[in-house]
Amino acid sequence: MTAAHAPAELPSAFDFRQRVRFDATAFRDGRPKTILFVVPPGSLAMNFGKLSAAGAELPWLGMAYVAAAARRAGHVVHVRDYEVERLGFDAVAADIRRLQPDLVATAAFINNVDRCLTLCQLVKSIAPRTRTVIGGPQATIFPHELDNATDVDFVLISESEISFCRLAAYSDDPAAYPEIAGVCWRGGDGPLVHNPRQPLIQDMDSIPLPALDLYRMGLYYPPVYIRGRRVANIVTSRGCPYECTFCEAKLTFGRTHRFHSEERVLEDLDFLHRTYGFDSFQFYDDIFTINRKRVVRLCDLLIARGRPYQWMCYTRTDLVDPDLLALMKEAGCYQISFGPESGDQDLLNAIKKKLTVEDNLRGIEATRRAGIVAVGTFMLGLPGESPAQTRKTVDFAIRSKLDYAIFGVTEPYPGTEMWQDCMSTGYFIDADDKHVNHLLPNFSKIWVPNGRTRDELEAAVRHAYRRFYLRPRVLWKWLLNFAHIPVGRSLRYLRAGLVYLVLDPTGTALQRIFAHFPLMRFPERKTEYRGRGYRW
Numbered sequence: 001m002t003a004a005h006a007p008a009e010l011p012s013a014f015d016f017r018q019r020v021r022f023d024a025t026a027f028r029d030g031r032p033k034t035i036l037f038v039v040p041p042g043s044l045a046m047n048f049g050k051l052s053a054a055g056a057e058l059p060w061l062g063m064a065y066v067a068a069a070a071r072r073a074g075h076v077v078h079v080r081d082y083e084v085e086r087l088g089f090d091a092v093a094a095d096i097r098r099l100q101p102d103l104v105a106t107a108a109f110i111n112n113v114d115r116c117l118t119l120c121q122l123v124k125s126i127a128p129r130t131r132t133v134i135g136g137p138q139a140t141i142f143p144h145e146l147d148n149a150t151d152v153d154f155v156l157i158s159e160s161e162i163s164f165c166r167l168a169a170y171s172d173d174p175a176a177y178p179e180i181a182g183v184c185w186r187g188g189d190g191p192l193v194h195n196p197r198q199p200l201i202q203d204m205d206s207i208p209l210p211a212l213d214l215y216r217m218g219l220y221y222p223p224v225y226i227r228g229r230r231v232a233n234i235v236t237s238r239g240c241p242y243e244c245t246f247c248e249a250k251l252t253f254g255r256t257h258r259f260h261s262e263e264r265v266l267e268d269l270d271f272l273h274r275t276y277g278f279d280s281f282q283f284y285d286d287i288f289t290i291n292r293k294r295v296v297r298l299c300d301l302l303i304a305r306g307r308p309y310q311w312m313c314y315t316r317t318d319l320v321d322p323d324l325l326a327l328m329k330e331a332g333c334y335q336i337s338f339g340p341e342s343g344d345q346d347l348l349n350a351i352k353k354k355l356t357v358e359d360n361l362r363g364i365e366a367t368r369r370a371g372i373v374a375v376g377t378f379m380l381g382l383p384g385e386s387p388a389q390t391r392k393t394v395d396f397a398i399r400s401k402l403d404y405a406i407f408g409v410t411e412p413y414p415g416t417e418m419w420q421d422c423m424s425t426g427y428f429i430d431a432d433d434k435h436v437n438h439l440l441p442n443f444s445k446i447w448v449p450n451g452r453t454r455d456e457l458e459a460a461v462r463h464a465y466r467r468f469y470l471r472p473r474v475l476w477k478w479l480l481n482f483a484h485i486p487v488g489r490s491l492r493y494l495r496a497g498l499v500y501l502v503l504d505p506t507g508t509a510l511q512r513i514f515a516h517f518p519l520m521r522f523p524e525r526k527t528e529y530r531g532r533g534y535r536w
Contacts, residue, residue, distance in 0.1 A: 019203065020201050020202050021201060021202065021203035022069060022162060022206040024074075024208075026165075027073040028073060030169050030171075030172060030173070031172070032074050033075045033076070033102040033171065034078075035067075035077050035101060035105065036078045036080065036101040037063050037077065038082065038092065039106070040106060040116060040118070040119045041083055041091075042115060056221060057219065058220055059081065059084075060081075061210055061234070064210030064214070065161060065208075065211075067214055068207075068211035069161040069165050069208055070164060070168055072208050075168055078095075078214065079211065081219075084219045084220060085219065089122055093126055096130070100130075101127075102130065103168060104123045104130055104131070105133035105134075105135065106133070107135050107136030108134050108137070108138035108139045109138055110137070110138055113138055121151045132152050133152075133154045133155075135157075135160045137251075137252050139155045141248060141414070143184050143192065143194060146192060147192050150186070152186070152192075154183055155192060156182060157197055158197060158198065159201060162181075162198050162201065163182030166183075174187070178195065179195075180195060181198040182195065182196075200239075200256060201258070204237070204258050204260045204264075205261050209268055217276050222280075225335075225481065226312065226335075227334055228278075229277075229486060230276065230279055231282060233281070233284050234265075234269070236260050236268075236283060236288070237258060237260065237286075237291075238256075238259075239257045239258055240253075240286040241255045241257050241290070242287070242352075243255070244351055244353055245417035246379070246417075248413050248415065266298070269309055270307075281310075283311060283314070286314065288313035289313070289319045289320055290315070290316075290319060292324060296327060299327045299331035302331040309332050311333055312337065312373075313335075313336055314336070314337045315336060315338065317338050318363060320367060325370035333372055334372060334373060335374075336367050336374060337375040337377065338360070338364065338375065338376050339353075339377050340360040340377070340378060342379065342393050343389075344385075344392050344393060345357050347384070351379075357396065360396075360400065361399075364376065365400075368403070373403045373481075374404075375403065375404040375406070376402040376405050376406070378397060378406065378407050379408060380393060381409050381410045381452060382449070383422055383425040384425050387452070394464045397464070397468055402468075407465060409458060410447075422449075426449040426450050427447070427448055428448070429448055
């Protein structure tokens, strides 16, 4: 692994034991700042590729939490999601001129780093005195990759409610920069200075509710198979203690798990229902049921107070049981998404999943017996995987009687243990219009495991989808689920299936047809901005 892809130092165990809480009164020094939080221009195609019709547009919860913290600390806060509004960098430029913000902040993920850099360059070309800030997972894992990005003034590491508020309070005082934990800062034209990490917040309830009122919530929508008239995504915990080699969560938070109290979760749900009319929720926790007692208490609370909400969650197959599932069902849970990843035990061992094939079968079967929809996600083309093992995974998905299955070509996340494994078990090829790295769409190369080809792997994914979904039982399940899904979402579901499974995997032959049906297409986004070094 090259130095450029070496992850930043992880937090120490001592950091996690400190009783840290968010206190807005501690960050009210200096004048109040005008802050613009930005989701850069983009598109569903950039995020989901050929299956964009089945994708989702959801508010960035991490940004919403930091925006809420900054507002509580006394700053004037604006949030603009140019992606969901179908706007380009010309709209960003107009807002910068209009607002004249003191700070412009965004979050870098693996697939939008170029857009974040373009944003910072644009800010500096219009308002050189405005400070630019990048946070998010990519900035946390690879802060040194931004050392020479001179349009970036500050980089935030890991969760940022405390570090961002302290930075906003002292952004006018360069002498204070070395004392702001969790911040990398630029002294003049040199590289970034990397301060120690800010200890993670233990008292999760001290963090304000995410500032979703600053978003245009009516523009967001969930994946096509999610039930409910209006659906919101929500996070009730942070971190994951497991060791899966492909996951970046431990690089961001270490192997920790912290959570909101049950009362706080119910408060968030009630606020979203009362304010926006949301009747369905996606719990986006990495492993929702990792603390069984907490889930039981939350379900008991939902039942006792008669909340009519329906919800889904993500967890592991070994962290559910019949009694818990029955309670979750009674409390409104209609769907659980698992990550079986593979149907081959050797591969599960290699990625340190700490699950057996039998664990996965039992968990899925128990979920279905409880009357809860079971979803499974799978990685085809894992390091060392043979074509026979790929077929074994598809066979498992069918044998397990999952209601929905999601298959993808394995894309190693830079900095993870799997990325290191991939360096010795595969090779990179140049990407083109035919071959796309969906994890790194701006990356010019894609990884291929030894003994395989990208064409063969992509064909295996299409074959897996066809084998799984073009069966009477699954098609019947689709039709039954449509009764719980709004018409527009159902039509997008049909479009994704027709394009990818039946008619034309490239989608080109159907674009003219779908252009005549507004519910089945998306407006084009304007993303044009050209400047030095970046073109989008």
